[in-house]
Amino acid sequence: MYDTVLDETDKILLVGSAGNSHGLKLENMIHLDISEKFLSPPNSIAATVTNLPIASNSIKAIVCVGSVINYTDIYLSLSELSRVLIAKGKMLIEFESSWSFEYLFKKAFKKHACISETFYQNKKEMLWVYSDTLVVGLAKKFGLGVDYERHIHILSPLLFRFTGLQNLSSKVSFLDDAPIVKGLLSKYASNVIICFSKFSE
Secondary structure, eight states: OHHHHOOTTSOEEEETOTTOOTTOOOTTEEEEESOGGGOOSSSEEEOOTTSOOSOTTOEEEEEEOSSGGGGSOHHHHHHHHHHHEEEEEEEEEEEEBTTSGGGTTSTTTTOSEEEEEEEETTEEEEEEEEOHHHHHHHHHHTTEEEEEEEEEOOHHHHHHHHHOOHHHHHTTGGGGGSHHHHHHTGGGOSEEEEEEEEOOO
16 A cells, blocks of 8 residues: 555654564654654654654654554544644554454453453553444544555454463464455454545645
């Protein structure tokens, strides 16, 4: 997607990148992370996504993956990201969904927004999980429309929910591409990736 909409001189913001360029090679790439230790000046900013020290309408494209917004206030995050994005600019975000099988029979399951416990690198942590409906609805409020949506990690959360074994669960991820899984179960994916475009002003 970015190969078709970006020139080498366009400004692109990588949110929560920890210095990772995600394979993109552009001159005006800005890395933003809450921790300075992962960043290398000059094209880097230590800040939070809810309070961006960036001029309004100055960024052509934004990449916000790694479930960054699950650790923030989703309302403030989308408001700030939309503010800095130019009209017709593109934004790719990834978030952990409350519809995930991981939260089956838990309080967070299918909630629009809820704090829940999960695991990352074999450690327990708390984060916000959101529904697609909430994210898309808030994005629209801030002038962002959906270009496409993709759901990933579908069956592994279900296996993890009943076994608690992360290594075993990851081994079934290849089944996510099966037509029956993508067709019937994709809405229960753990992670959702959405590409937005900012409406013309």
